[in-house]
Amino acid sequence: MSRILMKGNEAFAEAAIRAGVKCYFGYPITPQNEIPEYMSHALPEAGGAFIQAESELAAISMAYGAAASGGRVFISTSSPGLALMQEGIGFIASCEVPLVILNVSRGGPGVGGIQPGQADYLQVTRGGYNGDVKVPVFAPSSIQECANLIYECFDIAEKYRNPVVILADGMLGQMMEPVELPEAKGITPVEKINEVKPWAITGTDYHEGRNVVYSLRLDPQALEDHVNDMFARYAEAEKELVRWTDQGLDDAEIVFVAFGTTSRLCAEASEILAERGIKAGLIRPISLWPFPDAAFDKIGPNAKVVISTELSMGQMLFDVKNAVRGRWPVALINRTGGMVPSSIEIADRAEKALKEAGK
Amino acid sequence: MKTVFEPTKGMIPVDTSYCPGCGHGIAHRIIMECLEERGSLGNTIGVVPIGCSINAHHFMNVDMCESTHGRAPAIAAGIRRVHPDQVVFTYQGDGDLASIGTAEIIHAAHRGEKFTTFFINNAIYGMTGGQMAPTTLIGQKTTTSIYGRTVEQAGLPLRMCEILSQIDCAVFVERVILNNPANVRKAKAVVKKALDIQDARLGFTFVEFLSACPTNWGLAPNDAIKFVEKNMADYYPVRNFKTPEGF
Amino acid sequence: MKKKLFFAGAGGQGALAIGQMIAKAAMDEGLEVTWLPSYGPEMRGGTANCTVVVSDRPISCPLINDADVLVVMNLPSLTKFQSMVVPGGTLFINSSLVPETSNRDDIKVIEVPANEKASELGNERASNIVMLSAILKETGIVREETVRHEIEKTFSGRKAKFLPANLAALKSYLD
Numbered sequence: 001m002s003r004i005l006m007k008g009n010e011a012f013a014e015a016a017i018r019a020g021v022k023c024y025f026g027y028p029i030t031p032q033n034e035i036p037e038y039m040s041h042a043l044p045e046a047g048g049a050f051i052q053a054e055s056e057l058a059a060i061s062m063a064y065g066a067a068a069s070g071g072r073v074f075i076s077t078s079s080p081g082l083a084l085m086q087e088g089i090g091f092i093a094s095c096e097v098p099l100v101i102l103n104v105s106r107g108g109p110g111v112g113g114i115q116p117g118q119a120d121y122l123q124v125t126r127g128g129y130n131g132d133v134k135v136p137v138f139a140p141s142s143i144q145e146c147a148n149l150i151y152e153c154f155d156i157a158e159k160y161r162n163p164v165v166i167l168a169d170g171m172l173g174q175m176m177e178p179v180e181l182p183e184a185k186g187i188t189p190v191e192k193i194n195e196v197k198p199w200a201i202t203g204t205d206y207h208e209g210r211n212v213v214y215s216l217r218l219d220p221q222a223l224e225d226h227v228n229d230m231f232a233r234y235a236e237a238e239k240e241l242v243r244w245t246d247q248g249l250d251d252a253e254i255v256f257v258a259f260g261t262t263s264r265l266c267a268e269a270s271e272i273l274a275e276r277g278i279k280a281g282l283i284r285p286i287s288l289w290p291f292p293d294a295a296f297d298k299i300g301p302n303a304k305v306v307i308s309t310e311l312s313m314g315q316m317l318f319d320v321k322n323a324v325r326g327r328w329p330v331a332l333i334n335r336t337g338g339m340v341p342s343s344i345e346i347a348d349r350a351e352k353a354l355k356e357a358g359k
Numbered sequence: 360m361k362t363v364f365e366p367t368k369g370m371i372p373v374d375t376s377y378c379p380g381c382g383h384g385i386a387h388r389i390i391m392e393c394l395e396e397r398g399s400l401g402n403t404i405g406v407v408p409i410g411c412s413i414n415a416h417h418f419m420n421v422d423m424c425e426s427t428h429g430r431a432p433a434i435a436a437g438i439r440r441v442h443p444d445q446v447v448f449t450y451q452g453d454g455d456l457a458s459i460g461t462a463e464i465i466h467a468a469h470r471g472e473k474f475t476t477f478f479i480n481n482a483i484y485g486m487t488g489g490q491m492a493p494t495t496l497i498g499q500k501t502t503t504s505i506y507g508r509t510v511e512q513a514g515l516p517l518r519m520c521e522i523l524s525q526i527d528c529a530v531f532v533e534r535v536i537l538n539n540p541a542n543v544r545k546a547k548a549v550v551k552k553a554l555d556i557q558d559a560r561l562g563f564t565f566v567e568f569l570s571a572c573p574t575n576w577g578l579a580p581n582d583a584i585k586f587v588e589k590n591m592a593d594y595y596p597v598r599n600f601k602t603p604e605g606f
Numbered sequence: 607m608k609k610k611l612f613f614a615g616a617g618g619q620g621a622l623a624i625g626q627m628i629a630k631a632a633m634d635e636g637l638e639v640t641w642l643p644s645y646g647p648e649m650r651g652g653t654a655n656c657t658v659v660v661s662d663r664p665i666s667c668p669l670i671n672d673a674d675v676l677v678v679m680n681l682p683s684l685t686k687f688q689s690m691v692v693p694g695g696t697l698f699i700n701s702s703l704v705p706e707t708s709n710r711d712d713i714k715v716i717e718v719p720a721n722e723k724a725s726e727l728g729n730e731r732a733s734n735i736v737m738l739s740a741i742l743k744e745t746g747i748v749r750e751e752t753v754r755h756e757i758e759k760t761f762s763g764r765k766a767k768f769l770p771a772n773l774a775a776l777k778s779y780l781d
Contacts, residue, residue, distance in 0.1 A: 003633060005626075005629055005630045005633050005639065005641070022440070022441055023437060023440050023441065025437065030645075031645060049440035049441075051436060051437075051440065051470070053433065053466075054433075054462055054463070054465075054466035054469075055462060057430065057433075057462070057463075058430065058433040058462065058463055058466065059433075061426070061427060061430035061433035061434045061437070061463065062433045062434065062436050062437035062440075063437060064424075064426075064427075064430075064434055064437065065406070065424070065433065065434030065435060065436065065437025065438040066437035066438065066440055066441045067437070068424045068434075068437075068438070069404060069424075069437070069438040069441045069442055070441060071437075071440070071441035073437070087427055088427060088430075091427050095424070095425070114645070170645070171642065171668070171669075174642070174643055174645045175640060175641060175642040175643070175668055176626065176629060176639075176640070176641035176642075177639070177640050177641075177668075178633045178638070178639060190441070190442060190444075193441075201404050201422035201423065201424050201438075202404070202422065202442065202445075203401055203402040203403060203404055203421075203422055203442070203445050204400065204401045204421065204422055205401035205402050210420065210421070210422060211422045212416045212422070212423050212424065212425075213423075213424035213425065214416065214424065214425040215425055216413055216425060264666050264667045264668065264669075265667055265669065267666035267667065268666050268667040271666075340669060342669065342671045343667055343669070343671060344671050
């Protein structure tokens with residue numbers, strides 16, 4: 001397989017097609033517009049279907065219908081659009097229907113701006129859903145990693161029968177990097193759907209008995225049993241889906257914790273700090289839920305401060321403090337609203353945080 | 360012995376959860392009879408709404424899914440993309456379709472989605488206990504219009520057939536009334552026609568049922584039927600709005 | 607080896623396109639690359655810029671604090687960005703549209719009359735390729751034939767009629 005230079009958003013769309021996606025439903029919102037644009041022609045050419053929905057509410061609903069009836073479904077949006085999709089995501093989780101959602105996030109709150117942001121951390125890891133719902137979230141830091149995750153996440157969503165969110169940001173969506181795309185899997189034909197998804201509503205000619213995809217349980221005991229079933233799967237997911245990378249933790253004085261775009265800035269800030277004689281390490285959570293608490297056990301004896309580095313007012317900070325469990329001081333280096341700090345700014349602020357931690 | 364009548368296999372043989380005099384049972388049955396008679400029970404996928412008829416999947420003997428409130432037409436559009444050959448329908452009430460779900464129904468019609476929507480108009484929110492709907496008549500008392508709906512407060516009732524028939528890709532639009540056996544038979548013929556037109560993949564098909572809700576109207580079933588006949592049919596004319604050539 | 611390049615101009619001047627051509631050519635030559643555009647609501651006439659990083663090692667950060675090479679296609683870009691060139695770095699100025707020169711004396715400044723040369727070659731819109739030619743001659747960052755291959759791919763099909771002027775533009779500094 002040869003490497004091609006592709007814009008992030010186009011590579012993400014192509015990765016989804018190669019994962020055997022049958023349907024994509026989208027609504028225009030910057031900075032992810034190249035995805036519906038690409039899907040509008042490339043997906044029908046691959047044998048799938050595209051609808052430009054009338055709203056994000058409709059897009060997530062179409063996604064639910066297509067996925068409940070057995071299709072592999074991919075949707076994408078950006079932050080305010082994801083807020084609109086919340087209704088559907090919680091419902092789909094309750095209905096135990098698999099779906100992969102890509103959020104190419106931007107600065108908020110409100111309509112906010114269109115430059116890269118990470119202030120959707122709480123939105124995607126905690127969600128605005130009613131009820132007890134968890135959604136696995138993965139945060140790639142390169143176009144290649146994002147394409148690989150999209151390709152893989154359909155299997156994860158189908159295994160756990162739950163929506164999965166991939167949290168990218170405007171920078172990953174808009175930039176270009178060389179990418180090696182995975183092999184095309186092909187779309188599952190209608191008559192084979194129930195072999196892999198026996199629960200799918202395909203028409204009773206295709207399967208034994210009758211299939212119903214539903215969420216309503218008026219009997220509280222039945223509802224509690226259902227939630228417990230979901231949480232049994234979540235407990236498994238919590239063990240199996242934890243992912244992170246780390247570097248330089250053994251002898252680090254400063255430990256950056258950063259995901260996505262920000263982790264790349266921290267990697268360069270670590271080089272700048274090394275030139276100043278300061279050792280910095282990095283924990284890069286790939287799974288945001290489940291959060292990689294175990295990574296923090298690898299931090300070495302020289303650590304003076306753990307720094308959550310974010311494009312938000314400190315949303316991951318909660319999870320970082322929870323994972324640190326009081327073992328080290330925790331600091332925050334952040335910009336928000338679409339502002340992206342330079343690696344020099346991060347290095348300077350980290351040096352200051354190190355001095356303050358030493359006091 | 361010769362069998363002169365048997366219940367349709369399209370209905371699961373259980374008691375429905377609907378109130379005495381409610382129109383849902385009749386509407387369910389004629390839709391299911393049509394699907395059985397045309398041999399479609401095995402290749403039909405239905406979408407139920409939020410409202411009393413969320414329970415329809417306990418009674419209709421086909422594959423079904425629930426929907427978020429008002430989104431059934433978008434959900435059916437998604438199903439249609441995976442299943443180009445199946446019979447697909449949504450079954451929605453007036454709160455679901457004419458209030459929270461207006462965007463979805465308008466755009467399903469606008470795209471000419473190849474499925475059928477069965478719209479049960481009983482001029483009230485049933486499941487939540489009798490609140491005013493967009494279709495509630497002027498003067499009609501509900502729990503959120505206790506002195507009767509007024510134009511000043513809530514505007515005039517929304518006529519969905521009249522709206523949808525303006526949309527070019529909605530190819531079949533008809534309003535029927537469930538008030539007596541003759542009209543129920545007529546309604547069944549309309550359902551059959553809508554499904555035939557869906558089969559021909561000509562565009563969006565829509566059947567509105569004027570239907571009684573005695574419980575929330577606070578009327579005895581017979582009086583509720585009279586209300587459908589007199590008050591509802593007066594404001595919501597029972598007629599065909601649009602039929603494609605050849606049907 | 608790691609080179610940081612920054613291209614700026616008005617929307618439609620092709621600054622992003624030549625950044626992309628260099629990035630693609632570098633990738634074809636086996637190097638690691640990132641191309642990062644500014645993005646916003648402007649389609650034409652607004653400002654447009656992009657950052658290209660080329661390295662023989664994996665690139666951690668596609669954002670840059672300073673540039674080894676800065677290419678400015680119009681005056682506002684010169685004013686706004688000339689301070690980001692590292693001492694000893696190179697600044698390319700489209701002198702056809704930029705009446706001023708740089709206020710920096712610690713960098714190498716190359717003035718390229720890109721629009722005039724492109725007009726002489728029969729298509730003023732190839733001014734960015736004239737600039738690209740000057741960049742290749744001065745920096746040698748990628749090989750001419752790799753870039754020519756990219757240009758041939760870009761100007762194919764419906765755009766094939768623009769290929770001769772653009773190939774001529776690529777030659778303008780390289781013969």
